[in-house]
Amino acid sequence: MAEPSEQGTRRTTATGPGRILVAVYGIFALAATSRAAVQISTKWHEAPLAYTLSALAAVIYIVATVALARRGEGSFRLAVAAIGIELLGVLVVGTLSVFDQEAFPDATVWSGYGEGYLFIPLVLPVIGLLWLRRTARR
Numbered sequence: 001m002a003e004p005s006e007q008g009t010r011r012t013t014a015t016g017p018g019r020i021l022v023a024v025y026g027i028f029a030l031a032a033t034s035r036a037a038v039q040i041s042t043k044w045h046e047a048p049l050a051y052t053l054s055a056l057a058a059v060i061y062i063v064a065t066v067a068l069a070r071r072g073e074g075s076f077r078l079a080v081a082a083i084g085i086e087l088l089g090v091l092v093v094g095t096l097s098v099f100d101q102e103a104f105p106d107a108t109v110w111s112g113y114g115e116g117y118l119f120i121p122l123v124l125p126v127i128g129l130l131w132l133r134r135t136a137r138r
Helices: 016-048 047-068 071-101 120-134
Strands: none
Touching: 016 047, 016 120, 047 071, 047 120, 071 120
16 A cells, blocks of 8 residues: 555556566575575685675665555665665676686676576566656655
């Protein structure tokens, strides 16, 4: 149920197709967190930058999942910020990993624009931002 001040002005981001979006973000949050935990705990010395970026991606996916699942203006703004940072991260890390492979001796979630995850990390924030735009105040 929407808060009284928001009733009728904003649809929740976690209804209809938004539920699928929240589920996909949740899966990526779990996958990125697991990947980062294993990388950091077992082979940190091999590629600390890549593993730090994997951990950052995990945090961003967790924040985006929670923000998309909750109601309210604050959660909406947090989702926009998290997904915007995610898109920027995918583009920057993807580009750097393609042009400076020595800086990334091991892959991150966002390396090669998410090629290790079927490019879903590149497409997901675009879909997320489009969904947020659709559910914005009318």
